[in-house]
Amino acid sequence: MHYRACPLCEAICGLEVETQGDRVVSIRGDREDPLSRGYLCPKAYALKDLHEDPDRLRKPLRRRGRDFEEVSWDEALAEAGQRLGQLRKAHGRWAVASYLGNPTVHNLGAGLGAILLLRTLRSRSRFSATTLDQGPRQLACYWMYGSQALLPVPDLDRTRFLLILGANPVISNGSLMTAPGMKGRLEAIRARGGQVVVVDPRRTETAELADQHVFIRPGTDGFFLAALVHVLFEEGLVRLGRLEPHLRGVDAVRGATAPFSPERTEARTGIPAATVRALAHQLAEADGGAVYGRIGTCTQRTGTISSWLQDVANILCGQLDRPGGVMFTTPALDVPALARKTGLVGHQGLWRSRVRGAPESLGELPTAVLAEEITTPGDDRIRALITVAGNPVLSAPAGDKLGQALGALELMVSVDFYLNETTRHAHYIFPPVGPLEKDHADLVLHALAVRNTIRYSPRVLEPPAGSKTDWDILSSLVRHIARAQGPRAALEAELATRAFSPDRALELLLRTGPHGAGLGSLFGRGLTLAKLKAAPHGIDLGPLEPRLPGLIGTADRKIQLAPQPALEALAALRRELGAPRAEGLVLVGRRELRTNNSWMHNSPSLTKGPARCTLLMHPSDAAGRGIADGARVRVQSRAGTVDVPVSITDQVMAGVVSLPHGYGHEGAPARQSVAAAVPGASVNILTDPDVLEPLSGTAVLSGVPVEVQPAG
Numbered sequence: 001m002h003y004r005a006c007p008l009c010e011a012i013c014g015l016e017v018e019t020q021g022d023r024v025v026s027i028r029g030d031r032e033d034p035l036s037r038g039y040l041c042p043k044a045y046a047l048k049d050l051h052e053d054p055d056r057l058r059k060p061l062r063r064r065g066r067d068f069e070e071v072s073w074d075e076a077l078a079e080a081g082q083r084l085g086q087l088r089k090a091h092g093r094w095a096v097a098s099y100l101g102n103p104t105v106h107n108l109g110a111g112l113g114a115i116l117l118l119r120t121l122r123s124r125s126r127f128s129a130t131t132l133d134q135g136p137r138q139l140a141c142y143w144m145y146g147s148q149a150l151l152p153v154p155d156l157d158r159t160r161f162l163l164i165l166g167a168n169p170v171i172s173n174g175s176l177m178t179a180p181g182m183k184g185r186l187e188a189i190r191a192r193g194g195q196v197v198v199v200d201p202r203r204t205e206t207a208e209l210a211d212q213h214v215f216i217r218p219g220t221d222g223f224f225l226a227a228l229v230h231v232l233f234e235e236g237l238v239r240l241g242r243l244e245p246h247l248r249g250v251d252a253v254r255g256a257t258a259p260f261s262p263e264r265t266e267a268r269t270g271i272p273a274a275t276v277r278a279l280a281h282q283l284a285e286a287d288g289g290a291v292y293g294r295i296g297t298c299t300q301r302t303g304t305i306s307s308w309l310q311d312v313a314n315i316l317c318g319q320l321d322r323p324g325g326v327m328f329t330t331p332a333l334d335v336p337a338l339a340r341k342t343g344l345v346g347h348q349g350l351w352r353s354r355v356r357g358a359p360e361s362l363g364e365l366p367t368a369v370l371a372e373e374i375t376t377p378g379d380d381r382i383r384a385l386i387t388v389a390g391n392p393v394l395s396a397p398a399g400d401k402l403g404q405a406l407g408a409l410e411l412m413v414s415v416d417f418y419l420n421e422t423t424r425h426a427h428y429i430f431p432p433v434g435p436l437e438k439d440h441a442d443l444v445l446h447a448l449a450v451r452n453t454i455r456y457s458p459r460v461l462e463p464p465a466g467s468k469t470d471w472d473i474l475s476s477l478v479r480h481i482a483r484a485q486g487p488r489a490a491l492e493a494e495l496a497t498r499a500f501s502p503d504r505a506l507e508l509l510l511r512t513g514p515h516g517a518g519l520g521s522l523f524g525r526g527l528t529l530a531k532l533k534a535a536p537h538g539i540d541l542g543p544l545e546p547r548l549p550g551l552i553g554t555a556d557r558k559i560q561l562a563p564q565p566a567l568e569a570l571a572a573l574r575r576e577l578g579a580p581r582a583e584g585l586v587l588v589g590r591r592e593l594r595t596n597n598s599w600m601h602n603s604p605s606l607t608k609g610p611a612r613c614t615l616l617m618h619p620s621d622a623a624g625r626g627i628a629d630g631a632r633v634r635v636q637s638r639a640g641t642v643d644v645p646v647s648i649t650d651q652v653m654a655g656v657v658s659l660p661h662g663y664g665h666e667g668a669p670a671r672q673s674v675a676a677a678v679p680g681a682s683v684n685i686l687t688d689p690d691v692l693e694p695l696s697g698t699a700v701l702s703g704v705p706v707e708v709q710p711a712g
């Protein structure tokens with residue numbers, strides 16, 4: 001029996017994997033894992049499918065015209081690295097771009113390799129899934145606490161009141177909140193006399209379990225949270241507690257939210273004023289309460305305001321850094337320190353995109369501008385792109401147009417084990433070994449967990465002879481790119497890749513982390529890599545503990561409750577209070593338990609059963625358009641059009657339709673034979689690359705205006 005963590009989503013559940021030779025016999029939940037406690041979702045079984053998938057690439061591919069040919073590792077890496085270096089030298093650093101998909105965060109070797117790659121390229125043409133997902137949340141935390149890596153999470157196992165906005169943690173098991181077995185954790189809140197309230201335009205699986213579900217019009221979370229904060233001041237519910245000396249800007253927040261009474265915001269949000277006032281009292285009076293918002297609050301036009309105000313509400317109620325409230329973890333690996341040491345520190349607006357002038361946020365440009373940066377002529381045009389574990393053609397706005405742009409690149413290099421909608425445009429594809437064939441320890445997700453734990457996952461199966469890990473691939477590319485820049489760069493890259501290898505980096509990070517043994521101790525009582533490897537089920541480091549004010553990293557060492565950009569954005573929102581609300585349908589996304597990233601649609605065990613890519617539509621909206629349940633409908637936005645079947649349901653509020661993400665494999669390459677047979681359309685044909693959340697540059701994927709009519 002082998003023990004390891006599942007790397008497929010943020011829950012990092014502990015696994016028991018039984019093998020016979022090179023075959024996976026069974027996958028079960030590890031009951032001794034201190035975080036997941038035996039919980040397992042269906043996605044874990046995809047690890048077996050992935051290991052056995054005949055479509056998964058095992059050798060590098062090189063483009064030859066419209067086709068690909070297998071080529072040796074040495075030849076392909078040398079060619080790709082040399083060409084990248086030459087393009088960089090000929091056209092400047094900005095001409096070589098990178099895109100990192102979210103699986104990079106779930107992969108020790110890929111994460112460390114990506115850091116080295118970015119440092120080697122030194123290009124401002126940096127893109128990732130961050131600007132399609134959590135950018136506003138990280139930006140708000142950078143403003144308030146001094147680091148985008150300081151993200152407080154609900155102390156779920158002691159919480160007594162939980163207000164959930166734009167999140168469906170029963171399906172995601174947490175997002176920017178690692179919490180496997182979320183259904184059981186929510187039930188435990190209610191069992192100890194607490195309450196769970198969900199505010200969402202869809203009655204999600206989480207809402208079905210909650211004590212109360214409140215419909216909200218998509219894109220208006222900023223109005224709702226401003227009204228919530230308004231009530232806290234107006235009704236004397238502010239309780240700053242011991243953090244009061246460490247706060248700056250309380251009066252400024254009071255003044256900025258004064259116009260947002262719940263009576264004035266009701267017309268925008270659809271939430272009755274009495275409901276807002278009741279929720280404010282529940283949060284303020286709870287013996288351990290938390291506001292938790294996620295992707296639905298981030299990928300909308302008020303994303304950063306919403307992310308900022310949810311923390312403001314928690315702080316004003318005295319729920320920050322308090323057991324049962326929202327707390328910072330004490331992880332084995334000090335992620336904020338790692339961000340500082342590797343140069344991944346926060347800043348905003350230091351440069352802008354070449355075509356649209358969109359500002360960078362936290363070191364990245366919006367992924368929504370990538371296509372125009374490739375296709376628009378001029379100096380510093382992107383001519384080469386490196387993608388790592390990403391499929392932006394399905395995950396970015398106007399993905400169909402992005403696919404066309406990728407075809408115009410002079411060079412594209414992809415690290416991925418599938419030939420998919422994005423990598424089909426690559427000139428070189430480098431497939432790493434599968435998750436069960438490499439060692440792993442999570443750098444990031446334990447730092448967002450609702451309990452302090454750490455786990456090392458040794459490989460379960462021996463990798464095939466001649467294969468390479470993500471670290472092997474990326475470190476080799478770094479060395480080849482550096483050689484094209486000259487002897488000094490080559491020497492620096494050689495030394496960096498040796499010193500920064502996964503096991504060496506992990507040993508250093510463990511020893512210097514909050515629970516570490518220190519650098520000079522051979523027999524200390526703290527954590528070392530050897531001790532971690534000797535604990536097959538992981539190590540329980542205890543519940544979350546108060547950590548403030550010591551963690552605050554702002555210039556004056558105070559929590560900034562009123563960042564100036566946020567106040568200015570809220571003032572702009574104020575002008576909309578009296579404006580008429582736009583009529584018509586708006587589109588929101590959704591996620592399902594059996595899928596996380598688009599590659600999972602090539603897993604037979606996850607795609608069996610009824611078709612899941614259907615448009616949810618309220619009965620009144622369907623009746624007014626002459627649409628019957630199960631019929632095919634045409635959904636049209638300013639950006640594009642898709643045809644999908646409709647499911648008529650009161651799970652969505654009137655005026656809202658919902659389509660899941662990650663689909664749209666029609667015409668997929670033969671290397672994804674299962675996915676090619678999965679019906680569905682890409683929701684990101686409908687999302688508009690010209691519409692960005694103004695502060696973080698995050699794509700607006702929720703609240704997209706659409707028209708729906710019978711197809712044909």
